[in-house]
Amino acid sequence: MMKTKSTYFIKIQKTVGQMFLNSRNRILKVNKLVFPVFLLIIFGMNGCGKKFLEEAPRTITIQELLKSNDGAKRLTAAIYNKLYAWGLHSFSWIGVTSIASDDANKGSDPGDQGTDKGDLDNWTFTPSAISFSDLWINNFEGIGRATYALKYLPETISPDKERYIGEAHFLRAYFYFNLVRIFGGVPKIDKVLESETEIASASARASKEEIYAFIENDLNEAIKRLPPSVTPAENGRVSQYAAQGLLSKVYLYQKKWAQAKAMVDILVSSGKFGLLDDYSMIWREAGEFSRESIWEVNAIGVTPNLGIENYFVVQAPRGANGLGWGFNTPSEDLLKAYEPGDLRKAGTIMFAGQTLWDGFQVSPRAANPRYNYKSYVSKTKETFNGDDINTNKNLRILRYGEILLIKAEAENELGNEEPARKALDQIRKRAGLVETTAAGKDQLREAIYKERRVEMAFEHDRMFDLQRTGRAGQVLRVLGINYVDGKHNLFPIPQREIDISNGKLLQNPGYN
């Protein structure tokens, strides 16, 4: 059998071979030519070598971007993109603004520390904790993108470039506001840094006051350029009112009461904003971009979905029939802060065993007794494409409820008790509560602080609120936390940055 096969094989070889031999003579004729041709080609290639080695860029260059029709939009969208980042608005942000405060506990299982979240809850963190570096890096990345946009936007061909410039100023101010609240004074970036040496020389800290001045300046630049309001087709973009609202909060943090009042009054008197009747609706998808909304991060739950990474999963109920990791759970202390009949409690806290608004039941065997209701996403009654990492949950950064509270506080500090009380009662009324009984500036101040806590629980404000008003130590020590005044009023600069800066970047007091 083998023999037949090989014979057959030889036959094929012979036939094809004949073809080869026939062509051989022709090859012999040409091969005299072949050599000179090769030589020509070699030297030819050398001649055009320079051109041959030019490789066209595979991805868009900055020049192409600036000249393209949507260049300005894409440069600006890249800054907004940071608002969805895990390291900016998710786990680390939750940890520093909420878990560290008296409103929330770490939650989850006792064994699951969420890297450093247990340390944040107990105030036993070190400068190496990942939450601080996440927040440092991501806010600075936002600042870098805004700074690039401010450099390049004037060169774009967009007719709308002024507005985009305004947005870049606004967003830079927002990122700096986050940084100054967490770390105090930080390096001030007012131009694009192009080399290692430029970055090294820019890494010393500016004072807290300089940063606040820089934020104010950015917001004023934004106010000049932004439209008063955005159309629904532009939802998520910032408006002039958003800039004025944020500026009022920036003034509030600096105790610039008159300026804060002036800014909130623009919003209040505009008549464009109001409180939603049902507090709990604010955090539903149906409550997105409502009349109470001033600025929110526009998350979308349909494909291509884009959300604040894992914001829902991190805080969703854990354990039996769970939806997530169960972090950032409402504390006993917060629970007790609500007055009887306060409707906001039910809008803020969900309980193990509870049937939620969409019919979903939190298991009675959930790992924790309470969870943050404001972060809840309905998989059945809201848009949801199966990806619970990127859900439709908009982060409500600034809303009218807070504007009224800023007004109340500013007016009270300015000695205008009546308008302060009026603003406060507007908030209380919606919560189903009677008018405040606080009398006098000091009592009213306490009432406003308390109202701020319950109105804005889990809105990433509580920790900073305690620190800015100087109450953090007194509040947290009652809860058994070893809060050290003069150290813990600021969080530590990430150790990595300190190490790399060669002594240029100095640590906050008490952390060395």
Added chain:
Amino acid sequence: MNIGIDTRNKKLFYSSIIFTFLFFLLLIPGESFAQSILVTGNVSGTDGQPIRSVSVLEKGTTNGTITDDQGNFSLSVSKAEVTLAFSSLGYNSEEIVLNGRTSLRVTLTGSAAKQLEQVVVIGYGTQKKSDLTGANVSIKGADIANIPALTATQAIQGRVSGVQITSSGAPGSAPNVRIRGVGSILGGADPLYVVDGIITSDIRNINNSDILSIEVLKDASSTAIYGARAANGVLIITTKAGSKGRFSVNYDGYAGVKMLVNKVGMAEANLYTIYSNDAAGANVITTADITGNTIWMDEITRPAILQNHNLSVSGGKNKYRYYLSGGYLNEQGVLEGNNYSRLTLRYNHELAATSKLKFGNNLSFSKYTSNNKPYSVFTQAYLASPIYYAKNDDGTYGFTETSNVGNPLASLDFINDKSYGIRAGGSLWGEYKLTKDLSFRSSFGIDAEKNNGHNYAPVYKVSSTQKNEVSALTFTADSIFQWTWDNYFTYNKTFGDHDLTGTLGHTSERRNGWTNRATKRNVLNDENKWKLNFKDTVGAQQNFRDPIGNYFKRESFFVRVNYKYLDRYLINATFRRDANSNFSPNHRWGNFPSVGIGWLIHKENFMEKQTLFDVLKLRASFGLVGNDVVQAGAFDLKPTRNLYSYFGTDYINGATITSIVDPNLQWEVTNEIDIGLEFSLLDGKLSGEMDYYHKKAKKALYTIPLVDLGFGTNFTTNAADVLNSGFEFTLGWKDKINSHTNYSVGVNATFNKNVVENVGIGKALDFGSLNNGWTSTRTLVGQPIGSFWVFETDGIFQNASEISGYPHILNAQPGDFKIVDKNKDGIIDNQDRVFVGSYQPKIYGGFNASLNWKKLDFGLDIYGNFGNKIYNAKKGVRTGGNYNVEYDIAINRWQPGSNENTYPRAFNGVVPPMDYFIESGSFVRLNNVTVGYTINPKSNLHIDRLRIYASAQNPVILTNYSGFTPELPGNQNEAGIELNIYPISATYMIGVNIQFR
């Protein structure tokens, strides 16, 4: 812009495939065999290995032939009583009288002096081994063909000094190959592969059975001809070409089973529960939660089947040679559901069209399919809670709400990740003798790849945390096309005592390709539907298109001059001028010279009297070689894309610049010095080679960390110097005890010292993430690349008063490690961390032995490395809740009053890197042991040679390491960390080699 390139690419791609197939059909001329008395036989060396190209001549006539790659020959002789003369370079000649025999087995004794006369492949040419001035090692294809390994590099582990191979157990994976240490911190560290003249970085498409030889080029004298790509060493692979005078059909096949070697003992359900509750300080797991007791590693692994079949046809006549082969390999992974299969076809052909013109081709085609499972399942099985059964009686998957680690078996089952693709390519070449001394060769090669993959997540629910609510499909398609065109002259002339060989040439090269990816949700669970068209957008399908990572255009000129005087003094000079489009126009061209000298001492007159040395050769070389494996266009400041955000419902692809770059980025340059001695004694019984080398990479890529101010976390520039220096030797002994017994033993070892000498303005680079916020390695001046950098511990705090009297981290509790305050500042911080060694062995080497006794052959191959460290990282990742723990750690854990001083208390938090996790990575492994038996079958079976063998690969490993495997390949800055690894397995197999006629 993109679409234009794509269409052209596609056309090129398909035409290249058609072109390849056409050549498969072009078979060669043949002539029938004239018959009288047919004598067949096999020629082997004293080591039992076949010898190819042995001249077999009917004495007194011109009738003759040469042996093929398997050492076989067949010759038709006129009478039954003729004498056959066997001669070959490197062996003593032998004459055998037939005396009527038609089948012969011939053993030629080697002559080391003569072996130096053999011709080896070098860059752009061939050379007599004796004329080499560089450190080259040649490995015969026959030595690796029967080893169960996907790639040739895996098969040469432990056989070549100066070459360190680290393999993973994953089917379809390529091993890490490091020649004379790790020479680059951030650039590529892999050697260059040259397969039949085509430069590539991936040889997984090459069937080991098709390989004729592998040349390992280790020093600048031999590698500098490859210029900017030579710094990590070069492996030249030459595939078989068939041999003149004989038509033969060969079948080689083996089949076997693979099994996990080491298992790590985990806590069983009760111990786990006690430990977890102890760690949490609460009863987080109750006895009611315990529904089973599972050893997860057993659930996810299996004995895996491996098989490999190769069939080849080869032959030739005076003017042509051909080799045609097909191979099929199917390898299951020890991980359930994981397998890899590969089909290879090859057609090599050479034709002497005239006395001056030769041309030929080397063409190959391969197709692979890989069912991938994530390595992380091994880690998952390590961490998973043992308190429930993998599957319940009703077929559903078990789970527990008390752990957030999912059911590992379910994780495996619900992953549908498959990649498949084809690769076709090869070269066409022509060689023309312009004059008696001068010839010109041109070779044009292509390499075309098409890779596809799908990853489908079905809808499933195991538990509330392990589930998928909406199905999702990702489909990818890459197409890559590469061409290379070499043109060079070779001149060779002897003038009296002077011998001169010169090579002058030019080469240009282009690699291009694109990756397409599409994702879609709500796709049916039907594998036939797991393909997406990249133009569709229905169902919110998203399509992405990106250039492949390593595209380039290159152009080079090269020249080499070999001069030999009196047949004993050698000078070899090479020079290459290289350009690469991946650098900015001002920094595009580089020069890479080398010079080597050699002295064949045994040919000196004063050596004539002595009888000890057959060969004594001294050589030395110096040269500059480069490493230009950097990201394409890395010097260019370009916007980062895909920074999406939504304005209303408008999904915007944001783009902006996100980091600074170094516009002057360049390749790395390595200065290499090599001094070598080759010798052979006692009639070739003892031979050896030893080298000292000193390789200093200058301007090595280094990351300069930046304070994060929004302009990048770091940037890459040419800043570092890395030194690898060492000594390596190979010794071999072979002897013939009697006419039917011979044996050989060999040993090789390499002593390498790796140190980072300078990092410019850079700082330490930290790598080796432990998945808990800490990193474990640091690359810094004065240390080897990727050294482990950890806290030193000094036992365990027994009580609170001990803590207060000792520097400690915040929250330290009794049962925690005492971390040593190295700088004695009273604070425990990173300043207290210490270097405790690296993954790089100080010594590695191999031992091999073979014995042939009559028809039995026996082979043994041992590999070991010493002085390296391992970070057993999986033990330290405890950030999630209630991870499982190793039995030893759980049972011996510190408890109040226990006085335990080694194992800490039960703990679920973040554990910093400590010397507690560092273990010795030294091991000695029995790589391969083989027993074979050769049968000379009856002639009417048309079988010339039949050998059956049984072999065990990696059956025994001696190590103190407590994890799954001490062999942990990885990126050069973070290897040797056991976290997500695929453990190496042992293979037991049987095989057969058959030669038909």
